[in-house]
Amino acid sequence: MATKKVAKKVNKKDVNKFDFSDSIKAIKGTAKTVNNQVKDAAEEVMEDLRENGTQLREVAVARAKKTYNKAYKSVAEVAENVAETVNVENISKVTKDVNDYTLKTAEELVEGAITNGEKWQGVAQKAVKGGLKLAAKQQDIVFDTLESLKGQLTNTTKRFRKLVSNN
Numbered sequence: 396m397a398t399k400k401v402a403k404k405v406n407k408k409d410v411n412k413f414d415f416s417d418s419i420k421a422i423k424g425t426a427k428t429v430n431n432q433v434k435d436a437a438e439e440v441m442e443d444l445r446e447n448g449t450q451l452r453e454v455a456v457a458r459a460k461k462t463y464n465k466a467y468k469s470v471a472e473v474a475e476n477v478a479e480t481v482n483v484e485n486i487s488k489v490t491k492d493v494n495d496y497t498l499k500t501a502e503e504l505v506e507g508a509i510t511n512g513e514k515w516q517g518v519a520q521k522a523v524k525g526g527l528k529l530a531a532k533q534q535d536i537v538f539d540t541l542e543s544l545k546g547q548l549t550n551t552t553k554r555f556r557k558l559v560s561n562n
Contacts, residue, residue: 418544418548419541419544419545422537422540422541422544423541425537429533429537430530430533430534433526433529433530433533434530436526436529437523437526437527437530440519440522440523440526441519441523447515454511458504458507459504462500462503462504465500466493466496466497466500469493469496470493473489473492473493
């Protein structure tokens with residue numbers, strides 16, 4: 396009975412005054428916020444990858460320095476031995492040994508860099524794919540929610556108009 400009295404007091408002009416645009420704007424704002432959060436998370440992942448790339452480079456440089464120092468010591472020892480027995484045959488042999496050692500060390504460095512690079516590339520690829528999948532799912536959820544809300548608002552408006560027009 397009380398609702399009929401209230402419904403009689405509401406005229407058709409009052410029904411047209413209902414505006415849901417603020418609610419829709421708020422939902423759109425929330426969707427933008429969620430998308431910005433996903434974008435920020437992806438940027439953080441990329442920054443972490445950049446930082447880890449720097450660490451990888453530092454490790455490679457440190458290993459190269461260590462190998463260089465090792466090679467330098469070996470060359471110094473060979474040079475001392477060469478000073479004792481200086482002749483063309485010994486110099487050729489020592490030079491060949493130094494070159495072989497240098498090539499072997501360079502190959503080890505390159506193989507290590509390639510192996511670590513592949514690992515980091517895999518990590519980066521997984522992080523980016525995961526971030527994109529997450530963003531896509533969040534967008535689907537936002538748009539499904541908007542569609543559901545639109546349907547509910549439409550049904551509510553129709554029911555309210557019907558209620559007001561029947562009394």
